[in-house]
Amino acid sequence: MANTTPPGNLLMTTVEKAANWARTRSMFPATFGLACCAIEMMATGAGHYDLARFGMEVFRASPRQADLMIVAGRVSQKMAPVLRQVYDQMPDPKWVVSMGACASSGGMFNNYALVQGVDQIVPVDIYVPGCPPGPQSLMHGVLTLHDKIMSGEIVR
């Protein structure tokens, strides 16, 4: 038995699992606060709820350093091109969390000013319901995204 075991500790895994594990453990969200949900997003990152537990406390000001966009709030027609540009500037692989009712579906504002769901502009991975979703809801959405990444393939 001692002859067959290589020296030292050894972990066996696939490249895919290792890459996915690394991706979930160091997600950098872009600071993309729009409205009420942005305050809850900040509260999630602050001390009480502490998003740092999931390696996500570093909100990146530049989209080029971020791989997760949390669309926190209502997206107006005027903001839509900006949002798309920020998304395009993010390097692959990238994910989008649609936070709150307004970002997901337009929420209670079915009028001339709002984009009725951010999925009309960018592909959305996770929808977090609520108006605004509490920090627990956002964290649940983020953890669901982690599961999704872990179960997915490397090449998207």
Place this chain on the structure above:
Amino acid sequence: MTDEKTIDATEATETVDLWVAGTEEPQFQPTDEGQQEMFVEETDERLAKQLGSVIDDDYLFDDDVEDDERMIVNMGPQHPSTHGVLRLQIEMEGEVIRRTKPIIGYLHTGMEKTAEQLTFGQGPTNVTRMDYLAPLHGELAYSLAVERLLDIEVPERAAAIRVLMTELNRISSHLVALATNGMDIGALSMMLYGFRERESILAFFEKTTGLRMNHNYIRPGGVAADLPPGWKDDVAAILADLPVRLAQYDDLLKENPIWLSRTQGVGVITQEEAKAFSITGPILRATGVNWDLRKAFPYSGIENYEFDVPVGENGDVYDRYRMRVLEIIESLKIVEQAMDRMPKGDYRIDDRKVTPPPRARIDESMEALIHHFKLFTEGFKVPAGETYVAVESPRGELGCYMVSDGEANPYRMHTRAPSFYNLQALPITMADSLMADTIATIASMDPVMGDVDR
């Protein structure tokens, strides 16, 4: 205020005027905002410019300016420190800002139009999402306007609950202002502390209203629900903790030399400018004007509470920060008084034409069922007329102008958003200041873009 350390605004600009060696004596143009004129005809191109999807660097081609001396810096709308989606076009000469052009509308939600489609009973759902850091103040202004049109008085307990909740909301809003102000200037621990204290108030809000934000709690006719059992213990815990913690944060910032040099004498607004731009709230009071709607036009019986209105001197970033700290302390006094003398009675008016019957009555009374059905399908009708009611929100005069044509929906609802007016003063505040002070100035204005754009 510690005025001896404060630098005079004009003196500061003279010392920071940087000029490249070998050039002529600087001949700075007076910084105005350029000609304000409406476009004669709307073309697609012009519309795109106005909507912000095409950026027009027209300043670059001003005839009287050397091309290589002035630079346009675009800041936002996606920027970590602009408090939402504010976009600034800043015209700079070296490190010195000459002109600033705030561009708003990136969060325009059409809420005033939506308000015309919602009944008076549903209206608070809408206005609470305007100033999302002070949702209860928006609801209060709306509800007071509807109540004035209906000519009804809410019960004493409802008024006291309103005072209690709005003052707690003022504290939580100011805590966020302190947190973001600290974060923007680099005092990152202030951000963690501010949000920590806010959590204790939000926990109470969640217990009372069911939501952490966007409560829809204050409604025409009273409040949505009575205070929960054991509310006094929760409020007492807040009252016990917060002053101690606040003193600690004051120790952290008040005499911190870095904080002082980043804030004192920065972003000065004079009294005249503040009045000319219709600035209200802590920014106006920081210039030395004693103006608070809670004293000038009291609402919800707030004239019966004892509190002072803190007034500053210099109108700089430091004074605005001090105003917010002192206002938290004053609000704590009001909360304590409201807790001690909370009257007994109904938490909403006993008028079945305005407020729904208790849930238990619906099972026993046909009349109650009809009232309930009517209220939640077509709403209640409000006599024709117009009114304007303002409350003192954490950011200033939050007014609600309402026109009713006798139907169940408002004919027109307009909100006088304090952030919108306060933001107007940004160009004159930032003119001839340093680029590094931009963030400090914006943060001290504490604009909420949901309030500005609506």
